[in-house]
Amino acid sequence: MLYYLFSLLQDSGFPGARLMNYITFRSGAAFVLALLLAIFVGKNIIHRLQKMQIGEIVRDLDLEGQMKKTGTPTMGGVIIILSIVLPCLLVGNLSNLYMLLMLLATVWLGSIGFVDDYMKLRKHNKDGIKGKYKIVGQVGIAVIVAAVMYASPDMVLVENSEIISSDTNRVEEVVYGEEETKSPQTTIPFVKNNNFNYSWLTGWLGDYAETGGWIVFFLLTVFMVTATSNGANLNDGLDGMTAGLSAIAGVALAVMAYLGGNLIYSSYLNIMYVPGSEELVVYMAAFVGALIGFLWYNASPAQVFMGDTGSLTLGGVIAVFAILIHKELLLPLLCALFYIEDLSVIIQVAYFKHTGGRRVFKMTPLHHHFQKEGNSGIDALIQRPLHAIPESKIVTRFWIIGIILAAITFVTLKIR
Numbered sequence: 001m002l003y004y005l006f007s008l009l010q011d012s013g014f015p016g017a018r019l020m021n022y023i024t025f026r027s028g029a030a031f032v033l034a035l036l037l038a039i040f041v042g043k044n045i046i047h048r049l050q051k052m053q054i055g056e057i058v059r060d061l062d063l064e065g066q067m068k069k070t071g072t073p074t075m076g077g078v079i080i081i082l083s084i085v086l087p088c089l090l091v092g093n094l095s096n097l098y099m100l101l102m103l104l105a106t107v108w109l110g111s112i113g114f115v116d117d118y119m120k121l122r123k124h125n126k127d128g129i130k131g132k133y134k135i136v137g138q139v140g141i142a143v144i145v146a147a148v149m150y151a152s153p154d155m156v157l158v159e160n161s162e163i164i165s166s167d168t169n170r171v172e173e174v175v176y177g178e179e180e181t182k183s184p185q186t187t188i189p190f191v192k193n194n195n196f197n198y199s200w201l202t203g204w205l206g207d208y209a210e211t212g213g214w215i216v217f218f219l220l221t222v223f224m225v226t227a228t229s230n231g232a233n234l235n236d237g238l239d240g241m242t243a244g245l246s247a248i249a250g251v252a253l254a255v256m257a258y259l260g261g262n263l264i265y266s267s268y269l270n271i272m273y274v275p276g277s278e279e280l281v282v283y284m285a286a287f288v289g290a291l292i293g294f295l296w297y298n299a300s301p302a303q304v305f306m307g308d309t310g311s312l313t314l315g316g317v318i319a320v321f322a323i324l325i326h327k328e329l330l331l332p333l334l335c336a337l338f339y340i341e342d343l344s345v346i347i348q349v350a351y352f353k354h355t356g357g358r359r360v361f362k363m364t365p366l367h368h369h370f371q372k373e374g375n376s377g378i379d380a381l382i383q384r385p386l387h388a389i390p391e392s393k394i395v396t397r398f399w400i401i402g403i404i405l406a407a408i409t410f411v412t413l414k415i416r
Contacts, residue, residue: 026282029087033086034285037082038083046303049075072305074305075307076298076305077114077117077306083289083290088283097155098276098324102283102324108140108141109313115128138229141320142222145225150214157182158272158275184199187271187326189333198214198220199213199216202215220328224323225319225320225323232316233312234342236306240295241398243298243306244295246287247288247291248399248403249402252409253327254285256325256327261274277324294310330409358379361382370385371388373387
């Protein structure tokens, strides 16, 4: 809204009207607005949740400090969603399809999480929405995103290529084609030319290889959105952990979107140029600002929990964002902790069923494993650490690992 207002004021010579033309200015404004909304509006929302008696129902898992969390307001993901959406509506370019898809994904996934939390807390249904319905919702937004990327003429890329010196066998220059193309390509780490076309996997289809590549892209999009969304959901068990890890991933993805949406920086890093994707930096600035503001209340000891309203949304929008900037194959590294949480539950359940009651970990999701005492009567293959680690230390260590993973993710763009 402000973006369009300032656009109208440009011709009148209004001082500062042209500032809205700069992605950096609008991103900074989005960050500050989201941060302030999360802090000041969030306080009122928490008070309202307390009056409505929407408090967390905690099962006794014999974890240190766990039962003290009973009754803490949940559904705080509403704070995050509002703090993302409102700044984007104010300073975002709403004619940009990338921005519109991110706002749709945020509201879509937030609605699924909200209904799940509502059923648990107000309808006293401890399971909330059935798992298969959550998956259907996650698959739905993934298919919409993939379909728009396939069909829209506005979502294209410009592929980079190298000019190699015959004398030194080194890259002299990175050049871009004159035409914008639409193809199922992404960035893959640790290879000399890190553009990867999914149609290479379906070359055996001959004339239909490109179509086969788009089908692979659709399937991978579905997998990435569901796995990342559910991984963040499982990771949300300790005060501040999911919000902090999501903010770290958000900063990394914002930088990638800025670089990939700028022809000069894309050339320096030798990555594909994605016209229009620079608008996503505004969205991600609001995303990070909202999470930092939410941490004001969610840091240990938490005054509010995000609930599924927040956790399902955070993981899902991180995946959608990475897909839109053609960096989805970097997610297994950037969001490795979310996927490890997924795997820990899958391994635990499979091993439990196979052995008739034995466990691999003391408890899953994995972060709870570190909260349990070793050799405490639980028949688990992995008993270390033998002493329970305090919650705040687990969260801080997960954050540190998240920062390291984000740094390594950037390094992969230059390692060929």
